Amino acid sequence: MNDDDFVFPAVRGHGLPHLISKGVDPKYYLAEHCGKSTGSCGGVSTYHNIDTEHGFFGLAGTLGTGFPISVGYGMTSKWNGKQQVVVSCFGDGTSNRGTLHESFLMAANWKLPIVWVCENNQLSMYVPVKDHHPVENIADLAFGYGMPGEVVDGQDVVAVAKAVDKAVARARAGEGPSLIECKTERFVTHSIGLPDRIDLEDRTKDDYVELKKRDPVVLFQEKLLKEGVLTQKEMERIDQEIAVEIDAAEAFADAGSPPDPSVLDDYLYAK
Numbered sequence: 001m002n003d004d005d006f007v008f009p010a011v012r013g014h015g016l017p018h019l020i021s022k023g024v025d026p027k028y029y030l031a032e033h034c035g036k037s038t039g040s041c042g043g044v045s046t047y048h049n050i051d052t053e054h055g056f057f058g059l060a061g062t063l064g065t066g067f068p069i070s071v072g073y074g075m076t077s078k079w080n081g082k083q084q085v086v087v088s089c090f091g092d093g094t095s096n097r098g099t100l101h102e103s104f105l106m107a108a109n110w111k112l113p114i115v116w117v118c119e120n121n122q123l124s125m126y127v128p129v130k131d132h133h134p135v136e137n138i139a140d141l142a143f144g145y146g147m148p149g150e151v152v153d154g155q156d157v158v159a160v161a162k163a164v165d166k167a168v169a170r171a172r173a174g175e176g177p178s179l180i181e182c183k184t185e186r187f188v189t190h191s192i193g194l195p196d197r198i199d200l201e202d203r204t205k206d207d208y209v210e211l212k213k214r215d216p217v218v219l220f221q222e223k224l225l226k227e228g229v230l231t232q233k234e235m236e237r238i239d240q241e242i243a244v245e246i247d248a249a250e251a252f253a254d255a256g257s258p259p260d261p262s263v264l265d266d267y268l269y270a271k
């Protein structure tokens with residue numbers, strides 16, 4: 001993706017992986033998340049992090065609102081001549097909002113440069129996907145809108161990158177939207193204190209250990225080692241560098257002051 005492409009993150013992770021992978025400095029993200037004036041939006045957005053420089057225009061708490069907003073950015077991209085692409089992510093639970101269908105239709109009909117990415121972790125809070133979606137693959141929705149739909153192993157970093165690359169190139173070439181469904185897993189409960197699942201037994205610690213064997217980070221590390229791209233030593237050095245960066249981001253966020261209310265004039269209301 002290019003720097004000026006747009007990304008609308010899914011709710012899980014509050015956009016952290018999306019923002020960081022597109023070049024946002026974690027310290028501004030974390031300070032914002034902690035409601036500090038040193039954050040990317042002066043501390044008033046908390047997890048609805050906005051970073052216009054990197055193509056992030058927010059994440060609404062109401063699931064499904066990102067679909068029509070993505071269509072708006074798709075229209076902008078199509079008509080401003082800059083060939084920007086919109087990547088719009090959502091969870092399996094969010095896929096049953098009506099806004100998805102309106103937005104898929106408009107995007108397909110107008111051949112908007114949008115890549116829809118479903119992060120299917122099989123659970124919407126504690127409702128299994130099979131309880132709210134009648135067929136196995138959410139990617140099958142693409143067929144009705146005449147766009148390509150692809151299921152990928154969401155734990156395989158390279159497979160996801162390849163699928164997104166292809167869809168981004170298609171969008172940039174003016175050929176319209178695509179839908180990618182990444183089959184993945186949630187390694188924890190939705191949030192602390194909630195049951196893990198209903199209709200199915202809660203997963204045990206052993207189940208989680210088993211699932212974690214297919215953690216995308218672990219699988220990618222194994223692949224890089226196996227293919228000789230990195231040595232164990234280089235991998236450990238990268239881990240250390242990341243730990244130092246995260247410690248520094250935490251210290252930066254801790255040191256920040258609470259937001260000045262006047263910041264709302266800059267970030268929330270139009271003047």
Ligand SMILES: Cc1ncc(C[n+]2csc(CCOP(=O)(O)OP(=O)(O)O)c2C)c(N)n1
Nearest residue numbers: 012061062063091092093094121123124125
């Ligand atoms: C319209 C709407 N309904 C319900 C919620 C409450 N809610 C927040 S996250 C969530 C689960 C979303 O599931 P999914 O889209 O699969 O994403 P996941 O958290 O599993 O990644 C729900 C129901 C909400 N924020 N907005």
